[in-house]
Amino acid sequence: MRHLCLGFLFLLSAACHGQTNDAIVHGKALTSSCVACHGADGNGQISVFPKLAGQPHRYLLKQLDDIQAGKRPVPQMATLLDKYSAQDLSDIAAYFANQRTRIGQASADTLEQGEALYRFGNPDTAVPACASCHGPAGKGLNSAAFPALSGQFKAYTKTQLNDFKSGKRNNDTANMMQTIARKLSAEEIDAVSDYLQGLH
Structure with missing residues (x-):
């Protein structure tokens, strides 16, 4: 019963943000080209590339739209997004938005x-x-x-x-x-x- 309730709350939370479970599942299926730089769950290991996990959906979607349209030049992503529709990009954003960010550690000096x-x-x-x-x-x-x-x-x-x-x-x-x-x-x-x- 507890797992059922938790699952319902997850779906309700996603729906409230315009992100259905189908969109998240579909988005995950489209992220194979993202894994090398950003990790499977958006928590990559290469510090020059951003963590995508836990980013707000609208922010992620804006960046994907801007990169696809050439408004934000990112050489490493050139042509990678060309094949995706507006719905595909929204679903990719939904997937990463629903992942948990792994926190690093700050230096005591600064x-x-x-x-x-x-x-x-x-x-x-x-x-x-x-x-x-x-x-x-x-x-x-x-x-x-x-x-x-x-x-x-x-x-x-x-x-x-x-x-x-x-x-x-x-x-x-x-x-x-x-x-x-x-x-x-x-x-x-x-x-x-x-x-x-x-x-x-």
């Missing part, structure tokens, strides 16, 4: 600085708190397509912040991340990226 920046920002340079958009636990915000940051690899986060800062990455809504990243020092980018790796 923990205090990284946490302060994440929770309070930097008033001196008008950097807002990361938590204001990504949540106190770093789970992201599906309704606004803001990504989860909790447990993300330090190397990946650091690269993305530097790419936003330089303008190399520019598929953020209303240039929000570009504007913020330009105000961050190299030391701050390193500290907050490290902190997020262990955020739970």
Whole structure:
């Protein structure tokens, strides 16, 4: 009975987010080309590639759409998404969104600085708190397509912040991340990226 109830709650949760069990199962079947870089469950082992597990569905779908359309150039994914329909991409996003993120570990050396920046920002340079958009636990915000940051690899986060800062990455809504990243020092980018790796 307990397992039946848990299964029902899982299906209800997925349905509330527009993700049916059929979509999740179908999405999993389409992820064979994702495994090498992102792992079977979205928790890959290569730190230059993002963890996809637990990302909000809308965020994942936006990134897949942008990569497919060329709005977000990712050389490693060139042509990989060409064969997928809009429904396929939504189902892939549904599968990864329903996986559990594996949390890493932050370094004690930069923990205090990284946490302060994440929770309070930097008033001196008008950097807002990361938590204001990504949540106190770093789970992201599906309704606004803001990504989860909790447990993300330090190397990946650091690269993305530097790419936003330089303008190399520019598929953020209303240039929000570009504007913020330009105000961050190299030391701050390193500290907050490290902190997020262990955020739970």
